[in-house]
Amino acid sequence: MSRDLPIVAITPFPVAAAHELGDAQLRANLGRATRTIRDKRARVVAEVADWEPMRDRAAAVKDEVLDNLAELLARFEAAAVAAGATVHHATDAAHANAIVTELVRAQRAESVVKIKSMATQEIGLNEALEAAGVTPIETDLAELIVQLADDTPSHILVPAIHYNRSQIRELFARRMPGFTATSDEPAVLAGAAREYLRRTFLAAKVAVCGANFAIAETGSLVIVESEGNGRMCLTLPETLIAVVGVEKLLPRFADLGDFLRLLPRSSTGERMNPYTSIFTGVTPGDGPQRLHIVLLDNGRTQVAQDPVGRAALRCIRCSACLNVCPVYERAGGHAYGSVYPGPIGAILSPQLTGQDAGFNKTLPYASTLCGACYDVCPVKINIPEILVHLRQTGPKPAAERAAMSTLSWVMRDRRRWRIALRAARSGSAPLRLIARRHGGTLRRAPWPLSAWTAHRDAPLPAAESFRDWWRRTHESS
Amino acid sequence: MRIALFVTCLNDALFPQAGIATVTLLERLGHTVAFPAAQSCCGQMHANTGYAAPARQLERLTEAAFAGHDVIVSPSGSCVAHLRAHTGLPAYELSELLVDVLGVTDVGATFPHRVTYHPTCHGLRALRLGDRPATLLRAVKGLELIDLPEPEQCCGFGGTFALKNAAVSGAMLADKCANAAATGAEYLAAADNSCLAHIGGGLARRPGAPRPIHYAEILASTGAPS
Ligand code: SF4
Numbered sequence: 001m002s003r004d005l006p007i008v009a010i011t012p013f014p015v016a017a018a019h020e021l022g023d024a025q026l027r028a029n030l031g032r033a034t035r036t037i038r039d040k041r042a043r044v045v046a047e048v049a050d051w052e053p054m055r056d057r058a059a060a061v062k063d064e065v066l067d068n069l070a071e072l073l074a075r076f077e078a079a080a081v082a083a084g085a086t087v088h089h090a091t092d093a094a095h096a097n098a099i100v101t102e103l104v105r106a107q108r109a110e111s112v113v114k115i116k117s118m119a120t121q122e123i124g125l126n127e128a129l130e131a132a133g134v135t136p137i138e139t140d141l142a143e144l145i146v147q148l149a150d151d152t153p154s155h156i157l158v159p160a161i162h163y164n165r166s167q168i169r170e171l172f173a174r175r176m177p178g179f180t181a182t183s184d185e186p187a188v189l190a191g192a193a194r195e196y197l198r199r200t201f202l203a204a205k206v207a208v209c210g211a212n213f214a215i216a217e218t219g220s221l222v223i224v225e226s227e228g229n230g231r232m233c234l235t236l237p238e239t240l241i242a243v244v245g246v247e248k249l250l251p252r253f254a255d256l257g258d259f260l261r262l263l264p265r266s267s268t269g270e271r272m273n274p275y276t277s278i279f280t281g282v283t284p285g286d287g288p289q290r291l292h293i294v295l296l297d298n299g300r301t302q303v304a305q306d307p308v309g310r311a312a313l314r315c316i317r318c319s320a321c322l323n324v325c326p327v328y329e330r331a332g333g334h335a336y337g338s339v340y341p342g343p344i345g346a347i348l349s350p351q352l353t354g355q356d357a358g359f360n361k362t363l364p365y366a367s368t369l370c371g372a373c374y375d376v377c378p379v380k381i382n383i384p385e386i387l388v389h390l391r392q393t394g395p396k397p398a399a400e401r402a403a404m405s406t407l408s409w410v411m412r413d414r415r416r417w418r419i420a421l422r423a424a425r426s427g428s429a430p431l432r433l434i435a436r437r438h439g440g441t442l443r444r445a446p447w448p449l450s451a452w453t454a455h456r457d458a459p460l461p462a463a464e465s466f467r468d469w470w471r472r473t474h475e476s477s
Numbered sequence: 478m479r480i481a482l483f484v485t486c487l488n489d490a491l492f493p494q495a496g497i498a499t500v501t502l503l504e505r506l507g508h509t510v511a512f513p514a515a516q517s518c519c520g521q522m523h524a525n526t527g528y529a530a531p532a533r534q535l536e537r538l539t540e541a542a543f544a545g546h547d548v549i550v551s552p553s554g555s556c557v558a559h560l561r562a563h564t565g566l567p568a569y570e571l572s573e574l575l576v577d578v579l580g581v582t583d584v585g586a587t588f589p590h591r592v593t594y595h596p597t598c599h600g601l602r603a604l605r606l607g608d609r610p611a612t613l614l615r616a617v618k619g620l621e622l623i624d625l626p627e628p629e630q631c632c633g634f635g636g637t638f639a640l641k642n643a644a645v646s647g648a649m650l651a652d653k654c655a656n657a658a659a660t661g662a663e664y665l666a667a668a669d670n671s672c673l674a675h676i677g678g679g680l681a682r683r684p685g686a687p688r689p690i691h692y693a694e695i696l697a698s699t700g701a702p703s
Contacts, residue, residue: 018644326631330648366642368635368649369525370598391527404523408531411486411517412538421490441681451640455647456678459491466484466493470500470512 005093006124006152007349008358009337013366017331026162026332033161038323040269041376048265058258059380062314065249066304072216072249073295079219083281085291090243092298093123099294100125100208100241101132107239109134109206115223115230116140117210118156118317119243119296121339122352125208136208137200139229141193148175154333154341157267157319162332165189197229207233207288211244212316213259214293217252220280221293224263224273234277240288245296247304247313259316262378267318299352308389312347314379319344321373321383327366336363343373347386355394364390421468424461478579481511481546483539483560483568485553485670486518492670495552498697499571502584503550505697515542521559526637536563550574552693554668558603570600570668571693572609582612587700589619593662593687595653595676597669598631610668610692617695625665626656634675646675654679658686666692 009016020026045051065072077087090096104112112129114120114136126136126147138147142160146153149171153159160168169184176196181188209230213222221242223230234240250256264273282291304310322328322342333341337359338349346367350360364387373383410416441457444450452458464472480503484496500510520535539560543549549568551557560568575581594614600606614622633639633649653676657665665680665687667673677689 014642014644017642021644021648326633326649327642327645330645364527365638366645368598368631368633368638368646370631370635371602372598372629372631375602388525388527391525392529394527396527400526401528404526404528405531408518408520408523408528408535412534414515414517417486417517424490441678443682451643452678455639455643455650456675457681458678459674461490462493464493466489466496467512467514469493469497474512 005122005353005357007122007338007340007360008353009349009360009363010358011337012359013331013335013337013362016337017327017335017366020332020335021330023332025164027330029162029164030329030332033158034323034329037158037269038320038376041266041320041323044265044269044271045376047271048261054258054262055378055380058262058378059311059314061250061255061258062247062379063311064251065247066310066313068251069246069249069301069304072251073246076214076216076219076249077295079217080281080293081219083219084283085219085281085293088292088294090294090296090298096123096243096294096296096298097125097128100243101128101134103239103241103292104129104134104206105132107206109204109239111135111137111200111204112206112208112241113200113204113233113237114138114143115207115209115225115233116143116159117208117243118339119210119245120208121153122245123243123296123298125243137204139197139200139233140225141190141227141229144193144197145171148172152334153339155319155322156317156340156342156344157322162334197232201229201232201236204233204237206239206241207237208241208243209233211242211248212263213250213256214244214248215250215253215256218280220253220278222256223277224260224275225277226268226270226274228275231275231277234279235287237288239290239292241292241294243294243296245298246300247315263316263318266320266376266378299354303351306351309347309351309386311381312344312351312386314381315344315348316379317344318378320376320378321381324372324376325367326370326372327368331366336366338363343367343383343387344381347381347383347390350390350394355390361394364394418465418467421461421465425463425465428460478548479509479511479546480574481513481543481549483516483519483543483549483551483556484512485551485556487674488552488670489517491674492691495670495691495693498691498693499550499552502586502693502697506579506581506584508579511546513542513546519556519559520563521556522636524559524563532563536560540564540566548574548578552668552691553670554597554600554604554606555671558599561604570604570606571696572606572613572668573604575613575696576609583616584613584696586616586696586698587618588695588698589700590664591621591623591660591662592664592666592690592695593623593625593657593660594628594692595625595632595657595665595667595672596628597667597672600668601629606668610666613696614666614692617698619700620695623660623662625660627652630656632672632676634672636671639675650675650679654683654686658683660687662687664688664690664695666690666695668692
């Protein structure tokens, strides 16, 4: 198993989550941040009258991409090459890292500036570059915070959501060259980071980015961002390397409009994102003179074969599902053991790696199936449905399997079911006496129900089942 | 009207009051209730825990048990949602039956207590019950309906989630219980005894907190001491 993929959980979700729950500061930071952003999202989404039809259209366009993946990739490649780009195909993470490392080496660059990109995190590009002696420098403010802290991101859009500003000031003072500010005002901290980054941009020869969308019709890449640092990376260095998941395609340029409306409202609660960069190939004398596009598969074509699970590939990484997820809000992003946390991570990571990788098989159970994620997803991914699908197709404990078949066998026959109800009732009769003291519930139950009573009282079988009541009152005469 | 009752396995075994209340209420409104005895479980628990084959057997069993009935009612939002997604049965959650099919919003109940209502995830998102239950409760004589803070937040039950992810489930439950207690209500009502068992189990450990009750029991109540 390729353990080093940053989309493989090395700890079971319940264990990792219980650990994170112990961090009161983390819970406070997360609770405040997700509540603010989900309220903001709800407000700006409510302003759009045709939000629902727009979600339907976007989902249909993404499904069209999955239905015609090979053909659209070929079309994209032809258009991008015609515009002067070089296109590479990477089957997996190691392959993609090797391609990028080789391209950076060819430019004799000692460092690269990076635009925030999930694809490069998914393949562990930063670690691969460091191993090859190249220093990657994240230019997204939150990503930079995480990098300086030697930490891993905990949110797709706000990777440093688990930090508050005094923690960030302390970190900058320790790790950012030339940092002198004493205040922890957000503007002061952002200003300090900007000065540091500007020096970095001017010296960079190579930039690495991802893409939010790749347009098959024109061979264009699209990047949306809110800080403008990405635009510096896209214009100043001589060489630009884009690592793009194959599912990022859109068939036509005209499809972009809906997505540029759906994405910012869903992710940051803004009506429009501050910077949208669309670039196609190279232009002599203007911007990067070498554009390399690495099309990343890493499990995606495999996922696209699954009739239910494939919808996860519609994802545009807006992170709305994280912000409404009650499990994410308590457990935090690190509990998912992947660069893709929250509801989308729970369905994407185990599909990309296969459920046998590490503890990714625990991720489909990291949900109550409450459905809040499906409600907000701009491309209408039915996340609860895919979670259940993965539970049904994934590995399961033998004891549980036996218990479930037995229970179903008992329930399938009215005589067996009636006997079981009566047995449960008489078996629990002594407990009912103890329970009476707390209004009829049981405070401490024996194993396996002890897991339930660790957090809550347990109900007891009723003194008379419904069907016995019915027989007594409606059939005895 | 002749209405078939799907009582659900959980209500049959642990919470018969919800089924009894549903029958009492519908009979009081002048309807005939049928209880097909071949029913047991809709298969939701099996399906959601990952066991498709036993779930499918239970879904088929339920379909056979209710064959020929034109209107099926159940006092469980999540089971109705499961039946709708996996069988062809004409199943209604109690408030849907009352408001949409029977056209009643005042069922003539009396319940002189302060009540708060938890909408439950399946009622809220799978069935889109909206304000149907609240409308019915508001018409109950003597009842004071108090808003629950953060009503749409999941209580943390999620079937086997409560056991498999006990720590997170416990944290969600703690927040739900704190919100329920903050209302100062005497009762916390909901349309699903699975969520109520979970929340009620948490409330039982907080002195003075509201008591869990299925809203069918409120609608069936005539204020007379039982
Ligand atoms: S699954 Fe949907 S809501 Fe979640 S990040 Fe992807 S697009 Fe956004």
